[in-house]
Amino acid sequence: MALDNNRLLKPVKKLRKLVAKIKRQPPPPEVHELRTNARRFEAVFKALSLDEEGAGKKVLKDVGRLRRRAGKARDMDVLTGVASTIHLPGEEDCSIQLLEYLGARRRKHAKRLQSDLKDRRPSLRKRLKRAGSVLAKILRKKGTPGEAGTPADNAASTAVKLASKLAIPRRLGRQTLHPYRLKLKELQDVLRTAAPASKPKFVVDLGEVKDAIGRWHDSEELVSIARKVLDHGPRCELVAELKRIAERKYEHALTLAKRLRTTYLTSTEPKKKGAARSVPGAPVWDATALLAG
Numbered sequence: 499m500a501l502d503n504n505r506l507l508k509p510v511k512k513l514r515k516l517v518a519k520i521k522r523q524p525p526p527p528e529v530h531e532l533r534t535n536a537r538r539f540e541a542v543f544k545a546l547s548l549d550e551e552g553a554g555k556k557v558l559k560d561v562g563r564l565r566r567r568a569g570k571a572r573d574m575d576v577l578t579g580v581a582s583t584i585h586l587p588g589e590e591d592c593s594i595q596l597l598e599y600l601g602a603r604r605r606k607h608a609k610r611l612q613s614d615l616k617d618r619r620p621s622l623r624k625r626l627k628r629a630g631s632v633l634a635k636i637l638r639k640k641g642t643p644g645e646a647g648t649p650a651d652n653a654a655s656t657a658v659k660l661a662s663k664l665a666i667p668r669r670l671g672r673q674t675l676h677p678y679r680l681k682l683k684e685l686q687d688v689l690r691t692a693a694p695a696s697k698p699k700f701v702v703d704l705g706e707v708k709d710a711i712g713r714w715h716d717s718e719e720l721v722s723i724a725r726k727v728l729d730h731g732p733r734c735e736l737v738a739e740l741k742r743i744a745e746r747k748y749e750h751a752l753t754l755a756k757r758l759r760t761t762y763l764t765s766t767e768p769k770k771k772g773a774a775r776s777v778p779g780a781p782v783w784d785a786t787a788l789l790a791g
Contacts, residue, residue, distance in 0.1 A: 500693050500789055501637070501691050502692060502693050507633060509542060510539055512531065514630070520615055526575040529568050529571045529608070533572050536561050540558060541688055541691075545688045545691065554625065560622050567610055567614050570607040570611075574603050577720045580743075581593070581600060581720060584740070584743075586735050586739060592724075592730050595729075600723070657785075660688060661782050664681070664758075664778055665775070665776040670752060670756065675714070675715075675752060685704060689704070689788075689789070698781065698785040700762060701785055713747050714750070721744050724736065762782050
């Protein structure tokens with residue numbers, strides 16, 4: 499088996515601890531950790547088909563809800579971090595107004611997160627414990643590398659399905675770039691379950707593109723919030739600066755995404771008259787093969 503068992507088991511263990519630990523206004527690192535481990539648990543759950551092994555889909559639904567709650571609080575932390583780095587002469591009042599709004603939204607989302615946890619904490623911890631036991635059990639399964647039904651084979655199959663969508667949509671732009679990021683994130687999460695020694699450049703590049711698109715999307719969200727919240731008028735220099743920053747990040751993210759496709763996708767000759775089709779190249783399949791051993 500070419501899977502990293504510790505990396506597979508770690509998210510569920512961390513989630514159980516965080517579910518018990520998080521209070522009314524958790525600090526940013528805890529929220530980030532909760533969101534990250536929830537997302538990784540979801541990737542492992544789907545890749546290894548834990549529902550078919552007896553873990554139950556209820557835990558996946560609860561963790562997904564928790565991730566979304568944590569995500570809203572985390573978004574405010576990220577946007578606050580970006581906004582706090584911009585200092586423009588004459589725009590001090592707008593900066594304070596924006597930061598105060600983000601802080602209030604953060605407190606609201608953190609309160610909702612804690613309320614959800616309070617209602618679900620006992621049952622969720624039990625479900626996570628069961629999911630961890632099921633996961634540990636299937637990871638002890640013996641099987642020939644590549645044999646159907648083994649955890650490694652299931653993970654590899656999931657990675658192949660995700661990798662086959664790297665060329666979709668055909669054109670990347672403002673409306674499609676963020677949804678494309680979600681695909682890259684899901685694929686990277688699955689590929690990261692390979693043994694520690696296996697860290698292809700493709701997986702590293704996926705992370706770089708994913709992060710760049712995320713930073714652009716955060717900047718766009720901040721522009722949208724600033725336009726709604728600030729009452730400085732259409733000539734507000736803070737809004738203008740935020741728009742300039744978002745535009746630079748968009749161009750950078752789009753360039754990296756296109757480069758990823760140029761590097762890792764290969765054009766095939768069309769069987770019939772029409773446009774050529776792009777498919778993942780050898781480095782992509784090599785990375786997925788590492789999961790199967």
